[in-house]
Amino acid sequence: xxxxxxQLLRVTIDGIQVEVEPGTTILQAARKxxxxxxxxxxxYYQPLKGSGGKCRACLVRVAAGSEKDxxxxxxLVASCLTPVQDGMVVENTTNPQVIDARNGVVEFLLLNxxxxxxxxxxxxxxxxxxxxxxxxxxTTRYEEDRRTFEKNDLGPYIxxxxxxxxxxxxxxxxxxxxxxxxxxxxxNRGDASEISTYIEKAIDNDFxxxxxxxCPVGALTDKTYxxxxxxxxxxxxxxxxxxxxxxxxxxxxxxxxxVIRVTARKNEWSEVTEFICNTCRFETKKTSDWTIEGPTKxxxxxxxxxxxxxxxxxxxxxxxxxxxxxxxxxxxxxxxxQLSIQQLPPERFAKLPSAxx
Amino acid sequence: MATKxxxxxxxxxxxxxxDVYRKQGGYTAVEKALxxxxxxxxVEEVKKAGVRGRGxxxxxxxxxWSFLAKPEGVPRYLVCNADESEPGTFKDHYLMKNIPHLxxxxxxxxxxxLGANKSFIYVRGELMYVIHxxxxxxxxxxxxxxxxxxxxxxxxxxxxxxxxxxGAYICGEETALLESLEGKRGNPRNKPPFPAVKGLYQCPTxxxxxxxxxxxxxxxxxxGDAYAGIGIGRSTGTKLISxxxxxxxxxxxxxxxxxxxxxxxxxxxxxxxxxxxHKFKALVAGGSSVPILPANLALTLANGxxxxxxxxxxxxxxxxxxxxxxSGGFIVFDETSCIVRNTWNFSxxxxxxxxxQCSPCREGTGWxxxxxxxxxxxxxxxxxxxxxxxxxxxxxxxxxxxxxxAAAWPVASAIRHFRDEFMWHITNPQEAxxxxxxxxxxxxxx
Numbered sequence: 008x009x010x011x012x013x014q015l016l017r018v019t020i021d022g023i024q025v026e027v028e029p030g031t032t033i034l035q036a037a038r039k040x041x042x043x044x045x046x047x048x049x050x051y052y053q054p055l056k057g058s059g060g061k062c063r064a065c066l067v068r069v070a071a072g073s074e075k076d077x078x079x080x081x082x083l084v085a086s087c088l089t090p091v092q093d094g095m096v097v098e099n100t101t102n103p104q105v106i107d108a109r110n111g112v113v114e115f116l117l118l119n120x121x122x123x124x125x126x127x128x129x130x131x132x133x134x135x136x137x138x139x140x141x142x143x144x145x146t147t148r149y150e151e152d153r154r155t156f157e158k159n160d161l162g163p164y165i166x167x168x169x170x171x172x173x174x175x176x177x178x179x180x181x182x183x184x185x186x187x188x189x190x191x192x193x194x195n196r197g198d199a200s201e202i203s204t205y206i207e208k209a210i211d212n213d214f215x216x217x218x219x220x221x222c223p224v225g226a227l228t229d230k231t232y233x234x235x236x237x238x239x240x241x242x243x244x245x246x247x248x249x250x251x252x253x254x255x256x257x258x259x260x261x262x263x264x265x266v267i268r269v270t271a272r273k274n275e276w277s278e279v280t281e282f283i284c285n286t287c288r289f290e291t292k293k294t295s296d297w298t299i300e301g302p303t304k305x306x307x308x309x310x311x312x313x314x315x316x317x318x319x320x321x322x323x324x325x326x327x328x329x330x331x332x333x334x335x336x337x338x339x340x341x342x343x344x345q346l347s348i349q350q351l352p353p354e355r356f357a358k359l360p361s362a363x364x
Numbered sequence: 365m366a367t368k369x370x371x372x373x374x375x376x377x378x379x380x381x382x383d384v385y386r387k388q389g390g391y392t393a394v395e396k397a398l399x400x401x402x403x404x405x406x407v408e409e410v411k412k413a414g415v416r417g418r419g420x421x422x423x424x425x426x427x428x429w430s431f432l433a434k435p436e437g438v439p440r441y442l443v444c445n446a447d448e449s450e451p452g453t454f455k456d457h458y459l460m461k462n463i464p465h466l467x468x469x470x471x472x473x474x475x476x477x478l479g480a481n482k483s484f485i486y487v488r489g490e491l492m493y494v495i496h497x498x499x500x501x502x503x504x505x506x507x508x509x510x511x512x513x514x515x516x517x518x519x520x521x522x523x524x525x526x527x528x529x530x531g532a533y534i535c536g537e538e539t540a541l542l543e544s545l546e547g548k549r550g551n552p553r554n555k556p557p558f559p560a561v562k563g564l565y566q567c568p569t570x571x572x573x574x575x576x577x578x579x580x581x582x583x584x585x586x587x588g589d590a591y592a593g594i595g596i597g598r599s600t601g602t603k604l605i606s607x608x609x610x611x612x613x614x615x616x617x618x619x620x621x622x623x624x625x626x627x628x629x630x631x632x633x634x635x636x637x638x639x640x641x642h643k644f645k646a647l648v649a650g651g652s653s654v655p656i657l658p659a660n661l662a663l664t665l666a667n668g669x670x671x672x673x674x675x676x677x678x679x680x681x682x683x684x685x686x687x688x689x690x691s692g693g694f695i696v697f698d699e700t701s702c703i704v705r706n707t708w709n710f711s712x713x714x715x716x717x718x719x720x721q722c723s724p725c726r727e728g729t730g731w732x733x734x735x736x737x738x739x740x741x742x743x744x745x746x747x748x749x750x751x752x753x754x755x756x757x758x759x760x761x762x763x764x765x766x767x768x769x770a771a772a773w774p775v776a777s778a779i780r781h782f783r784d785e786f787m788w789h790i791t792n793p794q795e796a797x798x799x800x801x802x803x804x805x806x807x808x809x810x
Contacts, residue, residue, distance in 0.1 A: 115726075154730075197729070
């Protein structure tokens with residue numbers, strides 16, 4: 008008996024066609040094509056169920072809904088949650104409206120962000136930094152005071168900087184889905200919303216450290232690594248050990264011979280696929296505890312590898328793509344015979360050096 | 365005398381009790397529906413009536429009902445949205461307080477039509493005394509056999525639950541309401557899935573406004589075609605309008621849709637005109653979230669015809685020259701009111717009520733409020749006006765729920781129509797910050 012394969016759906020994203028399985032979201036389809044067309048995601052986290060839709064960074068325009076109903080969708084949609092349909096045409100970086108909305112989202116996210124990257128441990132591996140580098144402006148139009156919060160102690164391992172938080176809710180989903188009890192959540196409303204445990208309770212759980220890895224910004228950082236080093240001066244190495252509670256597959260971050268930080272391994276979308284326990288993360292910091300597998304693959308474009316942001320390496324074809332989408336042939340209806348260039352004798356051109364020579 | 369569907373008996377003494385309501389012909393629709401009609405027939409009548417959602421969005425109620433998924437073995441729910449919190453809107457409060465049995469009758473009919481055996485009325489937390497009135501009315505209806513098991517021997521069971529909200533405006537958004545009803549934080553959900561597929565407790569759910577549900581009693585009694593005969597065009601039936609502001613007779617009025625705006629403001633039957641000695645400056649036609657209109661555009665369309673109180677006529681001209689009927693919060697401003705101050709006030713409300721889930725609304729509403737505060741208090745810059753327009757544009761349409769749009773529209777429209785007044789505040793800060801100072805420049809007062 009032949010196995011029935013699910014009908015693959017054809018989607019076109021920025022002019023590139025891809026075939027995906029039913030139920031795939033636009034974002035996942037775009038990721039399948041590659042990082043050049045993948046919309047940025049500040050809150051969506053593929054391993055966490057229910058995440059996404061909050062930051063609005065991944066907004067895209069659906070120029071044609073499907074083969075059957077080719078009408079465009081009236082509003083920009085969050086690509087992380089919108090499932091694809093057969094024959095869908097999506098405009099991501101090729102649509103000025105999308106770019107404009109994304110510029111707006113960066114501006115909104117940075118509005119109350121302290122911009123303390125020089126002293127922030129997340130700098131260099133920060134999603135917001137990357138997003139702002141791609142879509143932000145160097146100046147601000149915001150003249151008012153930035154929102155600040157009272158310091159909140161979450162226990163011996165996790166440092167919370169609420170002012171840096173962009174309220175992606177990833178840490179909330181992580182605590183719900185990875186740990187056995189969630190003690191922190193979002194309190195208050197609107198721009199006063201804050202991540203907190205109720206009445207400053209410490210987060211005490213074997214897997215609580217994972218909230219540090221999922222945090223897209225420097226709101227949740229590792230207290231055992233605080234101010235130890237800049238991430239681009241450290242060397243990441245893949246390693247594993249026999250851990251009774253978790254998979255034990257980690258990345259060790261070396262400074263010289265010293266392991267200064269242990270994190271879970273992240274894929275190219277900086278998503279953790281195998282969460283690790285607190286013992287591995289915070290208490291196992293000797294090389295002798297680990298079996299080294301080899302250097303972690305770091306993208307050439309990453310700040311960790313290049314020590315700086317490389318505009319050319321991150322989105323090589325972005326400019327051309329936008330220009331191509333915007334290009335319209337000029338309809339010049341003037342009588343070309345009247346133009347002076349036509350009247351020049353042909354030998355004048357012959358004197359010019361030809362392209363071959 | 366105009367047709368009254370909801371408020372016909374509202375002034376009868378003791379109408380809040382079951383006996384008086386029954387004597388006025390109450391609960392006959394329940395009897396008719398449960399004894400002689402099938403649920404599908406009720407849905408069909410409501411579809412024929414063409415009632416458009418009275419909560420603000422104006423989505424046809426019958427169509428919403430027909431979207432309800434009906435999988436086997438899964439309960440369906442009806443939720444009545446009584447979380448009326450829009451500034452300028454107070455019609456549901458008026459209806460529930462005075463004639464609670466009308467809502468309960470509507471709930472029984474609607475629940476029967478949708479096949480829901482447990483229905484909820486989510487009432488705004490501030491209206492605790494209304495909750496007591498509703499609970500008393502439900503107890504009375506239950507005692508008379510109109511609620512509970514086997515209603516009127518038809519074999520249909522219905523339990524009605526009144527749930528007080530926590531007092532958040534955002535919980536008037538249907539998915540935030542469902543979250544709140546489930547006991548969670550009132551954050552709107554991402555759509556799709558729509559509540560008709562996955563709503564309360566992940567079961568198919570219909571969320572309707574108090575006024576929409578209350579109309580079903582009349583529709584069952586008189587037929588959908590009779591209801592569709594009232595009103596104008598696709599705006600069928602009657603609408604409760606909460607009139608407030610600088611008018612002689614503020615209050616809740618039931619009008620047939622299609623009454624000219626001019627008549628509604630100036631006729632003695634309704635608002636009774638602008639207060640003596642003053643002139644009409646601006647109108648917010650459907651609650652604080654709809655675009656504000658200057659007097660001339662409020663009374664006439666761009667093509668010179670009279671503007672009518674209907675969904676189509678009020679939105680004629682798009683946002684350039686039109687507005688929306690919204691929830692019917694009709695706020696009239698005379699020339700003593702400052703549009704900048706008013707816009708700031710609305711903006712402050714949306715800043716306070718934003719749930720903080722998605723970034724454009726969380727950060728943008730606060731930003732707009734701060735800039736407007738600055739302009740109002742004499743510290744504005746000329747580029748602030750364009751900044752506000754740009755921020756409003758970047759919020760609009762990019763958020764999870766319509767609160768972002770609702771916050772952006774009043775600001776964008778106020779600047780669109782009253783730009784000079786904003787400019788006057790910026791260029792004459794000394795004068796503009798005097799107590800009671802109002803722009804007296806070139807305005808189209810009526």
